[in-house]
Amino acid sequence: MKSHRLDFIHDELSALKEQHLYQSLVPFSGPPGPEIIIDGRAVLNFSSNNYLGLATHPKLKDAAKKAVDDLGVGAGAVRTIIGTMAIHQELEQKLATFKHVEATLALSSGFSANMAAIPTVLGLGQSDKPDVIISDELNHASIIDACRLSPKSVQRDVYAHSDMDALQSVLKKHAHARRKMIITDGVFSMDGDIAKLPDIVALAEQHDAIVMVDDAHGSGVLGKGGRGTTHHFDLSDRVDIQVGTLSKAIGAVGGYVASTQAMRELMINRARPFLFSTALPPSVVATCIAAIELLSNDTSLNQALWENTRYFKAEMAKIGFKIDSETPICPVIVGESEKAQALSKRLFELGIYGRAIVFPTVAKNKARIRIMINANHTKANLARCIEAFKTAGGALNLI
Numbered sequence: 001m002k003s004h005r006l007d008f009i010h011d012e013l014s015a016l017k018e019q020h021l022y023q024s025l026v027p028f029s030g031p032p033g034p035e036i037i038i039d040g041r042a043v044l045n046f047s048s049n050n051y052l053g054l055a056t057h058p059k060l061k062d063a064a065k066k067a068v069d070d071l072g073v074g075a076g077a078v079r080t081i082i083g084t085m086a087i088h089q090e091l092e093q094k095l096a097t098f099k100h101v102e103a104t105l106a107l108s109s110g111f112s113a114n115m116a117a118i119p120t121v122l123g124l125g126q127s128d129k130p131d132v133i134i135s136d137e138l139n140h141a142s143i144i145d146a147c148r149l150s151p152k153s154v155q156r157d158v159y160a161h162s163d164m165d166a167l168q169s170v171l172k173k174h175a176h177a178r179r180k181m182i183i184t185d186g187v188f189s190m191d192g193d194i195a196k197l198p199d200i201v202a203l204a205e206q207h208d209a210i211v212m213v214d215d216a217h218g219s220g221v222l223g224k225g226g227r228g229t230t231h232h233f234d235l236s237d238r239v240d241i242q243v244g245t246l247s248k249a250i251g252a253v254g255g256y257v258a259s260t261q262a263m264r265e266l267m268i269n270r271a272r273p274f275l276f277s278t279a280l281p282p283s284v285v286a287t288c289i290a291a292i293e294l295l296s297n298d299t300s301l302n303q304a305l306w307e308n309t310r311y312f313k314a315e316m317a318k319i320g321f322k323i324d325s326e327t328p329i330c331p332v333i334v335g336e337s338e339k340a341q342a343l344s345k346r347l348f349e350l351g352i353y354g355r356a357i358v359f360p361t362v363a364k365n366k367a368r369i370r371i372m373i374n375a376n377h378t379k380a381n382l383a384r385c386i387e388a389f390k391t392a393g394g395a396l397n398l399i
């Protein structure tokens, strides 16, 4: 189809290219394991959020196949009409038990979960005083967009990344608000640092603020059996709302909000991404149930993930790449965008896929290769990656 009325889009694309912001897709073939095929070449994948390797786990695949046979491929409706199958309720109960919360609600993605929780909970009813969302400056795009979609009466304020003095000042500034809600990522996706949750919770309690944690990168990774950042700090009963994803460590797709029964009911009645979007297909739900059962009974994948992470960081430090992160997200910061792109290209030639992350996703002088460690990377995979960094880093005068 040709439409001249859409010709203006070419100008926008040219502008993106000129600003070095244009992205193209990198399709791969074969399953999303540690080794993937790109342009007919086998390379090791070091950019996937498949932390525990569950995307190809035999138990999860069996669960999905069985659900297709027993229940079909789609739920057929939005949850509130006739899309709530018994299996959705089962997943939500299992997630609530796993996370030690009263109730959870599943959505079609982590992005949708933030869109469901944030605009729904504040700005309710009539009040002379405003409600305020207080958000870390490095929070994920889905949090930022969800804040923008909140009712007009809800004010928004941002504090400098993980700066507790800044958070305190913002809380004091809004002392007269009706309700305040602090929102933070549990694990920050570009730097791999963990939110200062004990301090955030203490400040929230002093200032009577709701605490919400988006634990997309903490779920399956931090805390006993991967129960998340709140468990890592033993704070699960002092955090009011948690968002999790089923798309990263859990290996499938989807998201959830974990909170109280009342919060669940409010979202069922009010949250637009829940009310107006078809329920997750039963095979995905069955996959996620199998993943939660696996994590509840077996911590070996979580242990392998952390063992790989420790090994990778220690060996990278030995060759001159100091990785400053607290989790399996390993940012190898090189500075300028061009350098990061060149390093990524050289790594690819050496059989390693490590995506360059550049401005505007990160600051202009903080371009990086973000290496994501997975539990199913073998020691040989990790060693090859480190060797490639040594060769490419040396050639580009980075070490």
Ligand code: PMP
Residues within 6 Å of the ligand: 109, 110, 111, 112, 140, 142, 185, 189, 214, 216, 217, 245, 246, 247, 248, 253, 254, 255
């Ligand atoms: N929150 C954070 C912190 C994330 O990193 C992501 C994924 N990029 C999401 C939410 C969205 O999760 P999903 O991919 O399941 O939509």
